[in-house]
Structures are given as C-alpha cells and as structure tokens.
Amino acid sequence: MTKPSHAISRGFTLIEVLVAITLTAILALMSWRAIDGMSRSQTLLQDRSNALLRIQGGLDQWQADLDALAQTGELDALRFDGRVLLLTRRDSAEFGIDSPGVRVVAWTRHDGLDDATRGQWARWQSPPLQQREQLARAWTAAIKWGNGDRDSGDGERMEGQSIALFGIDDWQIYYHRGDGWSNPQSDAEMDDAPSAAAGAGGNQIPNGVRLVLDVAEGQGVSGKITRDWVRPTLEAGR
Numbered sequence: 001m002t003k004p005s006h007a008i009s010r011g012f013t014l015i016e017v018l019v020a021i022t023l024t025a026i027l028a029l030m031s032w033r034a035i036d037g038m039s040r041s042q043t044l045l046q047d048r049s050n051a052l053l054r055i056q057g058g059l060d061q062w063q064a065d066l067d068a069l070a071q072t073g074e075l076d077a078l079r080f081d082g083r084v085l086l087l088t089r090r091d092s093a094e095f096g097i098d099s100p101g102v103r104v105v106a107w108t109r110h111d112g113l114d115d116a117t118r119g120q121w122a123r124w125q126s127p128p129l130q131q132r133e134q135l136a137r138a139w140t141a142a143i144k145w146g147n148g149d150r151d152s153g154d155g156e157r158m159e160g161q162s163i164a165l166f167g168i169d170d171w172q173i174y175y176h177r178g179d180g181w182s183n184p185q186s187d188a189e190m191d192d193a194p195s196a197a198a199g200a201g202g203n204q205i206p207n208g209v210r211l212v213l214d215v216a217e218g219q220g221v222s223g224k225i226t227r228d229w230v231r232p233t234l235e236a237g238r
Helices: 014-067 132-146
Strands: 078-080 084-090 102-110 120-125 162-177 180-182 208-215 223-230
Touching (some): 014 084, 014 102, 014 208, 014 223, 084 132, 102 132, 120 132
Antiparallel strands (some): 078 084, 084 102, 102 120, 120 162, 162 208, 208 223
C-alpha cells in the first residue's frame, strides 16, 4: 500500500525577498523620475505658452493704440523722445452713446519704481479725457511715469493705469516718411512740452511705425522682434 504524497511548500528565502524589494524600489524610482520629468516638461511648456501670450497681447495692444491715433488739436498724436513713446488715442468706447473722449498713452522700457517692473516693456494710459487742461496734465503725467517718477502730477486719479508686459533688453522706434525708415528724433520732436497738432505746426502722423524689441532671456522667446504698423488711411503708392 502506497503512502499518500504531500506537496512540500517552501517560502521565499531572505535573499529573494531582498532582491524583490530592491527591484520594486528601482522601478518605483524610475517611475517617479519619469512622472517628475513629464511634470517639469508640462510646466515649462505652460510657462512658455503664457510668456508667448503676454508678448502677443502686448503687441496687439501696441497695434490697437496706433490704429486709434487721434488728432486733438492740442497735443501731438504721436511723439518719441528716445525713451518714451507718447500718443493720444480715441477711447475704445468713443463711438458709443456716451463717448468718454480720448486717452493719453505712453510706452517705454521701465527702469524705475520697483524690481517687478524694472527692465519691463510697459504701458501707461490716462483715464478718458474731454477737457484741454486734462490733456495737458495727462501728457505731463505720462512723461513723468516714463522717466520713473512716482509722482504722477495729478493725484491718485492718474495712478494704477500702468502695466508691465514682459522683459526687454532694449527697444527702438523708426518712422516711415517718404521713401524709407528714419529715427523719429531726427524730426525735431524733442521738446517735452505738448506741441500743436498736425496742421498747426505740430508733428504729422508718419506713414508707418516700426517697433524693434530686443526680448530678454526667459520670456518664452528671446532675441529681436520687429513689428511694423501702417497708417490705415495711407493711400496706395505713398
């Protein structure tokens, strides 16, 4: 008579357990590194996308300001003094039922006030203006802002109207008059006081404006960006 056979059960040895634990730890580490790498890549792509949107938004606003240039009969519609570009523009709601008038706008590479705005391409705008003295005060406030003066010259009403867009190392402006591009400062527009508008001895709106930005590192893109604006009322062949 044969004896029944019994299966012999055997557990893992200590070495096998240690090997399994080590392999599991290695796989977990590799998985974590892969996930961390994907997360970092996603963060970098998102940061780059946000930076590109800021740049595009700034350039679109630049285009909109120039498209809305307004001759007031009191101030230059457009003036660049080598540091700050100032302009008068129609307010976005001008053609509504209650027209708020015009605004004074300034663009510059801002080096004053605080670390958050230092080295940033920045824009300033006044509240809607309808009176002659308001235009003059806003123009003066824009010049002060562009030169880093904390005192706007018009109390709290002129504060909170600026925005820092993105970092730039340098910028240049060129006007197109006649047959080519030239430095706006060669057009005798260096006086800081508001001057008369076109037709009364003031500056004329050029046929085109060229903006060249030297974008700083870490902005999603870097290097030079060139944006040309053409006066909407420019006739063909001129």
